[in-house]
Amino acid sequence: MNMPFSLDHRQTTGADDGFLPQTHAIGQPMYFVSGQFAGHTIRGELQELQKAESGRKYARVDRRPLDPPPAVLLRLFYVRQVGTTVQEREVSYEEIINVGIMCTVDLFPVPDALLDGDTHARPHSTVRAEGPPYTFFPLHPYTTPNVNGTPSLVSPFQIPRRQPMLDTLRPHATPPHDTVMRMGNHLITESSKLTPALVGEKFVEPTLVDYKGRKALIFVFGDLAVQREGTFIFRYRAFDLFSLASGAQHHPVLTELYGGAFRVYSTREFPGLAPSTSLTRSLSKYGVRVTLRDAERKSKKRGNRRASTTSCTSHGSSDPTSY
Template identity: 25%
Template sequence: MPHGFDKLLHHEPESSPPTPPRRKSTLPRYHLHVRQQPIAARACGAGDRDRRPVDPPPIVQILLTDFDPESEDDKDTLQDPRFTVGCLLFPFSDSSTWTQPPDPEQAERDQEKEKESDGVARADDDFSTPLLSGKAFMSPFYVEADPDPNSAPTHPSSDDINPPQSSQPHNLRNASKLHQPATFFIFADLSIRTAGLYRLQFRLMNWGSVEDTGQSMPILAEAWSDPFRVYAAKDFPGMRDSSILAEGLKELGFVELKTRGNGKGKGRKRN
């Protein structure tokens, strides 16, 4: 038998090549998405008795790059109780063009100049301003399934050629992803004392990084709200009916949300 012919008759399959390791994502792991934008508010008084919440209440959602709903580690990450989101208030000029979120450092410099010119003092805490009152830090609220899947965003993917920015809307889920878990930060207790045009900045942090490393707490992700108007009492158009998302989150246990429906928004002016 010719040399090597026996190998052709008794061919042994070659072992399958090893699966190449998954390409490491170049995107940041954490993202914030403003799921429910603030639209309007009635200016409140200086005391705690005259509280006029921003309407609708801003709702921010955390998204994870390459989130796997079957991964226990990813679901544990969404449920980490050490996450928190802080909220900052910034004035917004009517003449500005809202094309993309402004540079945070420049926005803070502009705000400092404005305060120096009108004599308004700022609190020592970096996440509070004299005009904003209420709960400016919120803990995560985790749900097993999104209460409004039709408006739910997708988690970013490292395979995206042009991944969406964290403050911009994401594509809707497809039908196979309707029951994914979600984590929200719900700002149901924000009030603003002076009429004007504003925007909110949200910053994601994790207190655990301080406990684990002893170092200062980094900002993991940021997102900006759309501009919204705060009205004087005589001009306020009234509260809107609650969204499907807000109704669902209250039913799931977030009792701080005050919901309104059936065209009976409190204080809404009739045409």
């Protein structure tokens, strides 16, 4: 079975943006001195096979995960002669130890227009000097004037339940100093990160599966909900807890990826859930805990009192099949 994926949300590289200080550029080859990759130079790459499309805002009860569950492919390469035309050999994923290889997510707000528009992530160094103005979200934590007219900090969990107003970059103005990525006409800043609004498993290990006739490692985020309404993207970051790179004081981020946009609705506005994708069903056969639906389930809050008949299970199987 072929897995559908979007070519618009592939590997991006850039300097570290606040996860942990590191001397190595994320996404560039790294020489490891300990762990299963000791003595080898390794380059990592992530690819979003399936992005979330929608979710219902989680308050205190009845948490519903984002749907469909985000799924990200990890590729690792041995690098031997950097700069040559034949320099890399892909790792055999059946021979490496999965334990300790992790992927985590950060949450960033983006404009609603990115749901249907240009969501191709580009390094922030490609910001152009002319054309339509760029947008960005204000710094986080947000500042608001108090009764004396001076700024006061607002706790991350006291911010409005909807996204704040976008700021616009004036012509010829310098982009925010912490700009980490550009998507369409929007600049993503590290300080706009809303990861504390994520609930559920933000760190996951990969699952070894059959993908296009070969073994592959896929991270599946099947238990994530968001405590804010709005439009968002994920930043995925992969690392190995048991491998240390040369010159590093901690376990470096191997690679990162900015994914596709998705929408989180209020309970009243939530449109319902589509049937489970073929990818979600395939992953469930490898024991990945995901929710399966045989038919569309519409929201009763929108006047649709007759919900479609569904079959929802947290499903796992010991009889995997090739895609």
